[in-house]
Amino acid sequence: MKRYAYFISDGTGITAETLGNALLAQFDKIQFTRVTLPYIDSPEKANAAVAKINEAAKESGAPAILFDTIIDKSIRSIIDTADAFKVDIFETFLSPLEQELSVESSYSVGKSHSSANSASYLHRIDAINFALDNDDGARTRHYEDADVILVGVSRSGKTPTCLYLAMQFGIKAANYPLTEEDMMELSLPESLRKHRHKLFGLTIDPERLSAIRTERKANSRYASLKQCYHEVDEVEMLYERENIPFISTTDKSIEEISTRILQTTGLKRSQS
């Protein structure tokens, strides 16, 4: 069975997509064709959106599912005329919240993803630059400023996780690739030892690691199963010996790895 799902917003559409996709994930028997219509901020655009939605309903033989986060009431009333099943996120929750909080909501458009000058936004951008500047052990002299330093073997997921921690949570994450030499030593490299309370280890199933490395360098010693087993063994022994908290990234998304790191370290998510 096929249905259209529309995400409609007067802003970026990201909130409508996030909630909508979380809800649609609960209905995996149905194939949804997803369409996002951002910046619907005038009656003209709203009417054009309604025309599109009605066409989709006709084509698929069923009303579209519509997730919207439009604030403006006159635009909302146009969208309401579409042949669709509406999941009206703001309308459903804003009035009860107004009552509970005893204040009126500001009903301002696109608040959630447009505060480009807020302290927390600038903090996130700083954190992204920090992750880029301190990627892959390139520099260690800024470890003083890091909130967390991820360690692990090459291709265990350090870089994407650092970027996600920065982008989503405003956390300054550096990363340092543990080499065979580091692991054979009886102590951590000096640059890491000084900040050992900030270290967090990643590990990964050796077969998965070998598959990932093969995509980069097929038929190399680097990608061989034997080498991957060896490195993962060594790195896990190092974590145990040095008492470094660690998790396996196998089968985990960067969202999951990142939130598990926050949970273990007690690092705070940046407030928006």
Place this chain on the structure above:
Amino acid sequence: MKRYAYFISDGTGITAETLGNALLAQFDKIQFTRVTLPYIDSPEKANAAVAKINEAAKESGAPAILFDTIIDKSIRSIIDTADAFKVDIFETFLSPLEQELSVESSYSVGKSHSSANSASYLHRIDAINFALDNDDGARTRHYEDADVILVGVSRSGKTPTCLYLAMQFGIKAANYPLTEEDMMELSLPESLRKHRHKLFGLTIDPERLSAIRTERKANSRYASLKQCYHEVDEVEMLYERENIPFISTTDKSIEEISTRILQTTGLKRSQS
């Protein structure tokens, strides 16, 4: 006035945070203390969460606002006992959706951010690696594979935007810094000319640019107002002359810049 806001989930908590923050942004007169409790997946953890929430209510003298995306009914029923105003995202919308779609939801935990082996997740990770490998004009030989190539002067926002496009939407975005030489030439560099239909320009207010560059290199020619005015003038002339679509990044978040780029280019968001 101060209130506690709790985001509670049996998964990462990211969906609850995104929706909750979008709603709370409408109440800017109230100072919310935000707390996320992810991975609440056992009665023990749920009881501990309730204790925390009740303590917060006592401390602030008002019930906490609680955004939750817990699927399991027995855990949900424990959370229900907390002294809080509940915004029950899934409960509110899942039953009506089940009726509309004539299927039962799968009620499975943490669907939205844990599908680490899905095609769309792997696609996002590929896109992140692509953005890193093709940052700052480092390489141009992979432009064949790019979905979009951002151009602009140094520090106009290209890199964070490329990373966001990759992470959120699975879009392969390269970027190329336009230098003074490029701008003085009467035609685009060969590596860009071949892919001109993929080019998208960023521009920025010269005073803002100067402020950003000053943070990196104070008192340099690079950061001087005069130089910034000159470069921005030149780059905007280049966009006009070469018919490259462009937007200003001044006062825009990477979320806004990215969704505007999608809107202008017609690039599709990756489906989850």
